[in-house]
Structures are given as structure tokens and as C-alpha cells.
Amino acid sequence: MKIDVLTLFPAMFEAVLGDSIIGRAAEKGLLHLRYINIRDFSEDKHRRVDDYPYGAGGGMVMAPQPIYNAWRFITEPLSYRPHVIYLSPQGQVFSQEKAKTLATAYEHLILLCGHYEGVDERIIEEIVDEEISIGDYVLTGGEIPAMAVIDTLSRMIPGVVQHGNSESESLADGLLEYPQYTRPPEFLGRKVPEILLSGHQAKIAAWRREQSLERTRNKRPELLERMKENG
Ligand code: 4GN
Numbered sequence: 001m002k003i004d005v006l007t008l009f010p011a012m013f014e015a016v017l018g019d020s021i022i023g024r025a026a027e028k029g030l031l032h033l034r035y036i037n038i039r040d041f042s043e044d045k046h047r048r049v050d051d052y053p054y055g056a057g058g059g060m061v062m063a064p065q066p067i068y069n070a071w072r073f074i075t076e077p078l079s080y081r082p083h084v085i086y087l088s089p090q091g092q093v094f095s096q097e098k099a100k101t102l103a104t105a106y107e108h109l110i111l112l113c114g115h116y117e118g119v120d121e122r123i124i125e126e127i128v129d130e131e132i133s134i135g136d137y138v139l140t141g142g143e144i145p146a147m148a149v150i151d152t153l154s155r156m157i158p159g160v161v162q163h164g165n166s167e168s169e170s171l172a173d174g175l176l177e178y179p180q181y182t183r184p185p186e187f188l189g190r191k192v193p194e195i196l197l198s199g200h201q202a203k204i205a206a207w208r209r210e211q212s213l214e215r216t217r218n219k220r221p222e223l224l225e226r227m228k229e230n231g
Helices: 010-017 021-027 064-075 096-105 121-126 143-154 201-219 221-229
Strands: 002-007 032-037 083-093 108-113 130-133
Touching: 002 010, 002 064, 002 143, 010 021, 010 032, 010 143, 021 032, 021 143, 032 064, 064 108, 064 121, 083 096, 083 143, 096 143, 108 143, 130 143, 201 221
Parallel strands: 002 032, 002 108, 083 108, 083 130
Antiparallel strands: none
8 A cells, every 4th residue: 555645744754653563564565655745845935835815814724836736746657546635624534444445445545734724725626535534623733643544554454463453453343342461360469351361262252252342332332323323
């Protein structure tokens, strides 16, 4: 999978994703990540990327020209149009399911990160295919949401996460993960559940399933309701 990020702060991505499992995946060639600085495509003599909003109203707007030129830089050599996502509080709310759909449908994504009051509407009309939000709150920029999307998609690629089988993970089947334990068998007087030490895999699997259901019922009952609604 290829992901190009259009951002004013490429260093944020290097800093957060560089040393992580995601960085390792990129080094291994499982994932192709590029961070493109929109400012490099400004034609303004002061390299400006923002401007005043028509109609006033305070704040600044990201001008269309630098973003468009950066998008052209990516797409010019291609014979197809990568799917362009604008990270925005106005988008559809992101989820494990949405991630699965994106990972399955697209081999090449472009993530556009906005700042200030957002990007000129004509950019959304011209190059953006969909808007995605990571939740109902406003951040200073789309970088953190873009990183959340990149991280979620990356760990779905075979070989990126150690055990790989992301299908058995929390939320993949709509349920919360069961509790995890490691050594020692007793800590601060609290024992690891007997069943996990038994070596009886079928019983362990049944116990974990029960725990997942109970936790989901207690912590996120709306996830169970959604499962019922969606079959
Ligand atoms: C996305 C972008 C929150 C999200 C953002 C989100 C930058 N904040 N919930 N901030 O996924 C106006 C236009 C705010 C750019 C945007």
C-alpha cells in the first residue's frame, strides 16, 4: 500500500511514525509512505500557503494553488487517480470497519491535512474524494487524524504487526478484546485466571470469547446493539 500525505508539517510524521512499527514496515517495503510539504509548492515569493477568507469572519484559509500543485506533483506521473481523503471534523467517523474497507479498496491513498479554518472549498470539489473524521472534536490540524488512519491501515498489512492476524483482534469482529496476562502468575496478590495456565486451548478460546462479550456488554454496550442491527 502507498500513502502520500499532503501536510505543512512533514516532520510530525517522521517523529511519530519513524521509529515505530510503522517505520519498520516502511523500511521493510511493506508500506510506502511519503510526506509532502505543501509549502514547497507555494508560488508566493514568501512561500505563503494561507490567505484571508472572502467575506471576512476571522482566521485564515489554506489557499488552493499550493495544495493543487502538490497534488499534481503526485498524480502527474500516474495513469490513475489515487483516492484522496481530507481529514476533517465534517467527515464520516473513522472505525475499524472503515479502515478495512479502505485497505481493501485502495492501493494508493493521498491524505490531505488542513490547518487554520481549513482548505479552500474548490480543493475539496476538485481533488477530494471523501472526508474522514477520527471523532467529534476539533484539532489544530489534520496531522494527528492522518497518523491515526495510517497506523490503523498499516497494522492490517500482513507482516506489519507481529502476530499478524488482525482479524482476531479487538473490534475486528465488533467486540472488545479479552483480558491479557503475562508473568508472574501472581502479582500483588492477584492471580492469573486458572484456565489460562491449563493449556486447554478450546477451553481458553471459549473463556476469552465469554470475556469479550461480557466486557463489550459492560464497557461499550452500543457495539453489541450495532452488531444486532447490522447482522
Ligand atoms: C480533523 C481535522 C479534527 C479532525 C481537524 C477530526 C483541522 N480536527 N476530528 N482539524 O478528524 C478545520 C479544517 C479543522 C482543518 C481542520
